[in-house]
Amino acid sequence: METDFIPLDYDYFDFEGRNYARIIGRNSKGKRICLVDFCDVYFWAILKDGTKDDKIKKLIEKVRKIKLDAKGRNTRVEDIELHEKNFLGKKVRALKIFATNYKDMHGIADELGYDEIEKRRGYDLGFITHYIIEKKLVPCNWYEISGDLIVGQDEFAGISNLDVDFCIKIDKINKIDDKKFQPKIIAYDIETDDIKIGKGEILMISLVSENFKKVITWKKTKKKHDYVEYVKDESELLERFSEYVKKISPDFLVGYFSDAFDLPYLKARAEENKVKLALGLDSSEPRFSRGIEMIGKIKGIVHIDLLKFIRTAYSQYMQSETLSLNDVANEFLNEGKKIFKFRHSSKILDDEWENYFEYNLHDSVLVFKLFEKIWPDILEFSRVMQEPIFEVSRNGMSKNVESYILHNLEKFNEIPEKKPVHDEIGGRMQMGKYEGAFVFEPIPGLYENIGVFDFTSSYGSTIVTYNLSKSTFLEKHDKNQYSIETQEGKLSFSKKPGFFPEMLKEIIEKRKQYKRELKTNPDDVLKKARSNAFKLLANASYGYQGFFGARYYSREAAAATAAFAKKLIKEVIEKINEEYKTIYSDTDSIAFLLNEKSEKQTLDFLKKLNSQLPGIMELELEGFFKRGLWVTKRTGTIGAKKKYALLGKDGKVKIRGFETVRRDWCALARKMQDRVLRLVLDDGNEKKALEYVKEIIKKLKQRKIEKSDLIIKTQLKKSLEDYKAISPHVIAARKMIESGIPVDEGNLIEYYIAETKEKKKLIREGVKLPDEKGEYDIEYYLGHQILPAVENIFQVFGIEIENLIDEQKKNQNRLSKWM
């Protein structure tokens, strides 16, 4: 049979001791198809330089005899080939050793303690990664495939017992042009009586799919709702859920935080109720792998936890203060969660259940909409990294960089490097930091007419320009190399292009190409997504080489990258200073005063600068700004780094580092500072801002500020017992536990500082939870929130705001005598 096909989900099984890939996907008619495919498995034994041919022959004969009896599997060396390969850029001769079963390759590799063999590599990729590389059936691309239908008494009959339209044993695979693919999805969400996995009952489950909205519950209410389906009890609830999943038969089951909550909860309650949670296409139950984080897998259906993807792909560019569904939905969809005040189900009144159902349903609606929005990015991530959606939607960027590398090694005839073992990781972690970026110390002040240049993919371009990588690093120095002095000593890199910089060069070029193409066609969401995937890859590549867990870890390359980039930006600052005046710079950007020069002159100057830059280094205009403000540090008079506000030509204000953008300051201080910055930038002086601040101080003193504006939010970064210093948020967290509110690592703890009878020695003595009764501590908010937020800004204009507060204090005292 022949059909077109898009692969979505990958796993594998053993049959007669051998590995077979099982790939679930669809054809363009929407039929669900399971492919079964055989794949040779092999790894590499790299031979010592200069090993003689006859020795190799003898070695091959010895290796050929290796047999292994691992866990009842009879596995052996099936075949051996001698190849000319590259390893870390060096030419090597290597044995390609074919084994019976992928899982035993490590075992066979361990048997290869022969002198002639220098290294063993390529046994730790994971079968699916290996399969995709071998057979080039890349996830989320379209193929024309042919093969035999697996039916009835066939050899794979047992395995074919899947809920799919066809099961095919692959014969031929041909890549074809992309077609449109609209996945079928179910978004789901559960509500429970306890947030500890399996501890309380599941009250309801909502499911949202295309033209389908449903809440299943066992709670009987007087009023009936059309989208609510009432079942007998929790066990029927679970069964009904499985039935719907089976009936709708989605490609993806999508949740939010569902790896660690919804799916394991469902499984736990199924066990409790002794029902089978038969979600898999083979009616199997979800399985969980516990690494540092729990991951939930369903056979044949891709379980996606949107939180994970959002965390790696977007969080650094997002404004949201947390990655909660509410915050994320608000930012992406302009729509938040519904409001429902949780209580134990036994305490919820009959007429309140309707709200609960709606709340539950709406969460799934949000997840559904979020998925639709994010899907192009997930799709392109999968295509670019060439890893299945299940992996790519969970992996961090270091893993994504590594996936990209592993799937592109073949072009360089490279044997893959191994993962670092535990000891190696330990050693790398102990190394400590190397010297990083340069940050210019600004002179505090309000400036006018500012230009900002920055390097495009600064570190990525540096790696490419100077060929910085593990495989190009040289222990010995000579003239014809890229060399740089660092704190680690002189570091040198070969000029012969290495595969890592070469790959990165392609990544950066593609990114630029897609970005250009987008200009003519800005609505092409897939192109935009692809461009974005390449951008993120380029940005993470530098961090990857400095990351202790990386296969291609190179502290030298990372340190050299930072050093080269630092040297270059300092040189550029010097050049800019010949015509302009630099006022600030951080890592890859430079802000300078235009003075009497025009924008056109400045752009010409930029062109000239670019023509003098080495390699693929490129400066671009970030923007021209009307005004900019830099302030001093809180202690001392020197300019604060990483803290400034710019007013764009379009009237937009760009604020960096100030309390305004920090979530651990109360809303009052943040809003006030934001307004002060805008007023100062708009007017070019402090007059209006000063009046405004006086107003706020007055209101605060008259207790006219809403408590909600005084709430301070601080994240609990570790478990409560681990804190050595008991800071206010730790006290708040303790109070929460006392009053029965569950507190977990990672929670954003909210509190305010209340007045105390006696003068406090420590701030934490005034900590109260938001709904705890109390009067806010005026002194604290004036001295610790308001004043610090604006003090430095007014200092730029020679105004000491502290005096102003004291003045008012005196006035107030005088006034209060008469009142």
Place this chain on the structure above:
DNA sequence: GAAGTGGATATACC
């Protein structure tokens, strides 16, 4: 017990 300092902690920038 006030004052000063370093450490712990959180969060931001690029």
Place this chain on the structure above:
DNA sequence: ACTGGTATATCCACTTC
């Protein structure tokens, strides 16, 4: 532990006089 280093700022914990 799940990309890197640089930087600010707060509040606590401890030392010192």
